[in-house]
Amino acid sequence: MQTLVFKIQESNPNPPEMRRLGEIIKEGGLVAFPTETVYGLGGDALNPESSRKIYAAKGRPSDNPLIVHIADINDLKVLTDEFPESGRKLAERFWPGPLTMIVKKSAAVPTETTGGLDTVAIRFPSHRVAGELIKAAGGFIAAPSANLSGKPSPTLAKYVLEDMDGRVDAIIDGGDIPIGLESTIVDLTGPKPVILRPGYITKEMLSEVLGEVETDPTILDGTSSERPKAPGMRYRHYAPKGELTIIEGNRDEVIARINEELRNASLNGLKTGVIATSENADVYRADSIKIIGSRDREEQIAASLYRILREFDDENVEAIYSESFSSEGFGCAIMNRLLKAAGHKKINLWEDA
Ligand code: TXA
Ligand code: MG
Numbered sequence: 001m002q003t004l005v006f007k008i009q010e011s012n013p014n015p016p017e018m019r020r021l022g023e024i025i026k027e028g029g030l031v032a033f034p035t036e037t038v039y040g041l042g043g044d045a046l047n048p049e050s051s052r053k054i055y056a057a058k059g060r061p062s063d064n065p066l067i068v069h070i071a072d073i074n075d076l077k078v079l080t081d082e083f084p085e086s087g088r089k090l091a092e093r094f095w096p097g098p099l100t101m102i103v104k105k106s107a108a109v110p111t112e113t114t115g116g117l118d119t120v121a122i123r124f125p126s127h128r129v130a131g132e133l134i135k136a137a138g139g140f141i142a143a144p145s146a147n148l149s150g151k152p153s154p155t156l157a158k159y160v161l162e163d164m165d166g167r168v169d170a171i172i173d174g175g176d177i178p179i180g181l182e183s184t185i186v187d188l189t190g191p192k193p194v195i196l197r198p199g200y201i202t203k204e205m206l207s208e209v210l211g212e213v214e215t216d217p218t219i220l221d222g223t224s225s226e227r228p229k230a231p232g233m234r235y236r237h238y239a240p241k242g243e244l245t246i247i248e249g250n251r252d253e254v255i256a257r258i259n260e261e262l263r264n265a266s267l268n269g270l271k272t273g274v275i276a277t278s279e280n281a282d283v284y285r286a287d288s289i290k291i292i293g294s295r296d297r298e299e300q301i302a303a304s305l306y307r308i309l310r311e312f313d314d315e316n317v318e319a320i321y322s323e324s325f326s327s328e329g330f331g332c333a334i335m336n337r338l339l340k341a342a343g344h345k346k347i348n349l350w351e352d353a
Contacts, residue, residue, distance in 0.1 A: 004170040005161065010034075013128035022136025024169045025050070030057055032146040032160045033133050034174030035125040037098045037183050037199070038153035038306070039160045040069070040143030041168065042133065046078075048112035051142055057167040060149040064231045065115035066142040067100050067123050067183070071134035078140070079120055081106050084188050089209050096126035098179055098200045102187040113142050115231060119189055129174045144232075145182060146171075152238045152306040152341070155180045159310055180303035181333050185230055186213070195219070196230035198333040200302070219336050220327060222344025240309040242273065242317045244342040248324035249349025255283050257349060258321045262286050265319035273312050275322035277301075288317050298330045305334065309341055 006017050021031050028050050030043045041057060043050030045068040055062045068079055073091060076083050080103045087101050105120035114120050125131065134141050145153035148163045157173035164171060184199030186206060194214045195203055206213045218228040245261065247254050258274060262285060265272045273288040277295040290308040293300025312320055324346070327335040339346065 001166055001169065003161075003165050003168055005157075005173055006170060007173045007175075008129050009175055010128045014132040018132050018136050021133055021170055021172065022138070025133075025137035025141065028053070029169035030054060030167075031133065031137075032164055032168055032171040033130055033143075034127055034157075034172060034177060035069075035130045035143075036127045036177065037125075037179045037181060038155055038177060039146040039157070039174075040130070040141075041146040041164065042069070042137070042141040042143040044137065045069075045113050045140040045142035046108060046110065048110040051110060051112040054142060054144060057164065058144060058147070058149045060144065062112070063115045064144075065117055065121060066113050066144050067121040068109065068113065069130065069134055069141045069143055070122060070124050070139060071096075071131040072139065073124065075139045076122065077106075078108050079106055079122055080104055086193055086210050087188050090186070090206070091124070093209050094201055094205070095124040096131070097124070098126070098183040099123065100183045100185045100197075102185065102189055102196070104189060119187075121185065123183055127174070129172060133172065150239060152240070152309045153182060154310075155303070155306045159307075178303070179299075180306060181337055184333070187229060194229065196228065197232075198336050200330055200333065202329045202332065204329060220332065220339060222339060238306070238309065238337050238341040239343070240312045240317075240320060240341060242271075242312055242320045244309075244320040244322060244345065246322050246324050246338060246342050246346040247349065248346060251280070253349045254323055255280060257347065258323070259283075259285060261319075261321050270318040271316060273315070273317035273320040275308060275320065277323055277325075280323065286321075288312065288315050295325070298325075298334060301325060302330065302334050305337060 032041050043054045082104050100123040109120045146160045154160045155177040184201040185197040187194045218224045262272045272286040274284045274286045292304045
């Protein structure tokens with residue numbers, strides 16, 4: 001398959017080509033596109049054949065459900081017969097934006113799209129190019145992140161092209177992605193709202209609207225015996241090819257320990273890498289040092305994380321060490337993804353002390 005690439009920026013989100021891109025999806029084809037969180041791999045959410053194609057293009061197990069993206073709040077009623085009051089409140093506050101809600105699905109949503117579940121994940125993205133594509137495609141786009149299964153979600157079009165060239169009909173290059181981590185997922189089908197995946201919309205923000213909100217215990221705890229309720233959170237994910245270890249503790253001890261680990265890895269002939277905050281830019285000795293952002297600028301850290309994991313892959317770095325970050329607020333999403341990328345391999349120097 002020949003993959004067409006179009007550059008479309010948010011400043012001019014509806015150029016004449018958008019019509020054709022919408023037609024591709026309506027006819028059962030796949031188009032990768034920018035959202036405010038990460039790039040998505042879109043197909044017609046109401047067409048089971050399109051969902052099958054999405055799973056094939058990603059190499060993703062077909063029991064892992066897709067998120068349905070809308071661009072008009074009135075389209076909700078097509079996807080669900082029972083949108084709860086809590087969902088209405090969240091929609092009013094956070095849509096369009098990086099929040100996905102799980103509700104009971106209607107008969108119109110094919111089980112191919114929901115991985116066999118009787119619930120559906122719905123998101124109304126705020127990225128204007130995504131909005132125009134959804135409208136041009138008839139209103140409902142199923143879209144997982146536009147990476148091959150197991151790789152970090154793409155935050156740059158070049159990584160979409162790397163993973164999806166020849167596998168999709170078209171890619172929209174919308175430039176840089178503002179947030180860089182996938183949407184918050186909240187399950188509204190139980191007695192209390194539960195966060196299944198943390199994101200830019202934090203627990204505190206959701207609680208302000210809904211009162212008590214629970215969190216899936218597996219989000220930061222790799223030893224939990226429970227199974228994550230978002231099927232996708234079960235899979236090895238976001239992972240670089242090299243082995244990543246997180247070091248947590250006070251600043252001086254972390255720096256000393258990372259340098260010691262780097263020295264050992266180097267002596268063992270491994271190519272080494274570090275993920276460092278800008279405050280610690282000059283203190284490490286490694287083959288590849290990546291500055292992820294300032295320690296107290298979470299949005300910088302989030303926006304850089306997946307790009308850095310991909311760059312280590314490009315450079316064939318084999319042993320990677322990362323500083324640890326706060327898991328408060330948006331930090332919960334950062335640490336959730338970092339821990340998953342590390343397969344929960346973490347050295348906690350606080351505990352050793
Ligand atoms: O920010 C995002 O959400 C991006 C952009 C493209 O919108 N999309 C995204 O999709 O991250 P994906 O497929 O990579 O992740 C979707 C997650 C998976 O963990 C999946 O298991 C979960 O959502 N999910 C989808 N439908 C669900 C459902 N009905 N019940 C529970 N979890 C669900
Ligand atoms: Mg994904």
